[in-house]
Amino acid sequence: MVLCKYLALLATVFSASLAQNTTAITDALSALGLSSFALAAAALNGTSGGQALLSTVLSGGNYSILAPNNDAFSQASSLASDNTLLVDTLAYHILRGSFSSSNSSTFNLTSATSPNHTIGRSMLNDSAYVTLEGNASQAVAWTIESNTLVFLNQATNISIVNSTRINGTGLDIYTIDGILSIPPSMSSVLANATNTSSIAGLLNSTMVPSSNGTNDTIGNILNAQRGITLFAPSDSAFSEVSSSLPVLEGNLTAFTTVLQNHIINGSTVYSSEITNGSNFTSAAGEPLTFVTNSSGTYVTSGSTTAKIIATDILSMNGVVHVIDNVFLNIASDSSAASSAYNSATSAATKLASETGIISATAPAASSSSSSSSGSGSSNNAGVASVVSTYFMTSIVAIVSFAVFGVFI
Template identity: 25%
Template sequence: MKLMKYFFALLTATLVAGCGGSNDEPISTVSQAGATPAAGAPLTLDKVAGTGGFNALLAAAAKADLGGALADPNARLTVLAPTDDAFNRFAAQLGFASASAMVEALPAATLKSILTYHVLPERKQASDLRATPVEPTLFAFEGNPSALAFDSSQSGVTISDAAMTSAKVTATDIAASNGVIHVIDKVLVPPGVLNLVQMAQVNPQLSSLVDAVVAADLQGVLSGPGPFTVFAPTNEAFSQAPAGLSKQQLATVLTYHALDKQVLASQIPFGTPVKTLASQTIAINAGNPPTISDTTAAAARIVATDIRASNGVAHVIDKVLIPAL
């Protein structure tokens, strides 16, 4: 059954239109620093990134041992390069003081996964990205290349990621001798790299869920190895939920949204009671979209599925599930 998506059409690589301005003309300067490559033959990708002031990107690439790939004169790569501001915002969402602190703290393997999700294995000009809506990246998840989709239905190009957030392409066709750089305003989040709590932290639409998890002191549990399935209510869903719950009641509500195993959309046991971490059951009903019945008369709709984290999967719902308290 095809499940309705929320905030994005494709969970592994989704596009949301709406980039302001026009990218019809190639941009030969790196807008972050306002600098141009040195005169003469184009420099390699690492040198062009250095000239443009992409310090966080290069620091992460160095720790992830990807500097050589960017400097390889025989490469023909496309780099979707987040600005330093984008890296700093991403770091803050994950609880780090700065991009530098994040790069220092994260394992090299994690940084490599994030960065290779920003690299296409072929040189793609802006016109190519507009003409071909889906492109594979160098990042592989469960043995398969993860693809990104590019939406140019409006005046610019927008890219969405596995965390249901979108990046705008702000500068294009920055030439290097071994590829091309397109500048984006957000760090793209690949599937299966961040844990469930982190996947919620990087999505502003799930900030109420994050606040509730912290208030109930459950972040350690849901950041653990799992695997878990989490039915994640949106901020709008939380705005309609009961207020004034005690910490214990809040913990019961939140664990009522979690299962102690990974259940993908294709594995949902429709019509069968499902036991939650709160030791109470929910019923998941087939439909378009599917719904979840709790102790109230109103069911929650499942509006997005299969948001893959390193320790499980999340499905987005439009109502907070209410257990027996």
């Protein structure tokens, strides 16, 4: 009865057309045992942000709701006392579009086979939690592990318990056994991820003068970028090249360029957008080329090739992919970098309306033009980038490349 009461309230508040679907929605949530989720959704009516979210989702269109079960909600006491956090958290649990692989009433989220990650765009777009390019909403990533679909970037495994499609609406509901955590800043991601303590220590502990005359860490400067893809060398990768680092000691230009050649700035490039033969442009203006074979996916910068050993580590403003080598590439092309960034900026405006699986063939990627450097194909043009003025002036101010040696 309580569940019916709250669903009827939502129907009354948001649209007459929804009222005729109230019974179907109630039956579906009841069958899935989602009374706590229904109560949380009803609580959103007390905030303008919550009303806007519910109005959008319930007024029509295709959406996939990742609904935490009652046990999951019982472990999240903080949500009950913070309506703003509740709105943003639930927004992160609503995917834009349908991800069904069939027309049956019971199904699992579609999961890509190569790479074995699927990326979808959520409804979370609060600038307090998301600063992606083009004002894009935050992404959710999931994969298949031991025949079970689980969500990535979570402290504990969260998987789908069951699912249903609500007839007469555009809603697909997936019951999950946990509450998804919103991705934190990139520096926090690196500090907490496996095998990235060396680069996290470098970025988060090295203070440099910034463009406004104050000192800041490299990590905070990266956090300030809107849309960034970082190919982060693993701890063992830093150790393996430690003998080569003194050669670059004191060379500020070389240090800046090496760091930029690990970054695509202005674009968040998920693994699902990287295909065999993909080409992107680094923040230094150099090509990043990709090859995928039976042993994995590899990225090349200059004369160095690295294997991507961990992908789709989501952050507030982008994504991290961990690689097994350091790109000691000191080449740069400022013209190519500028052209690539302009192309990325143009393409980013289309991300705000992106629905369904994010892939190399998505309209936002395929419709933009390639940069003058030749990077980008019909599947990924426009994601190349250049480092921003703030980022450039701050990093160039680093006094010595020797800081790498402190953390390896």
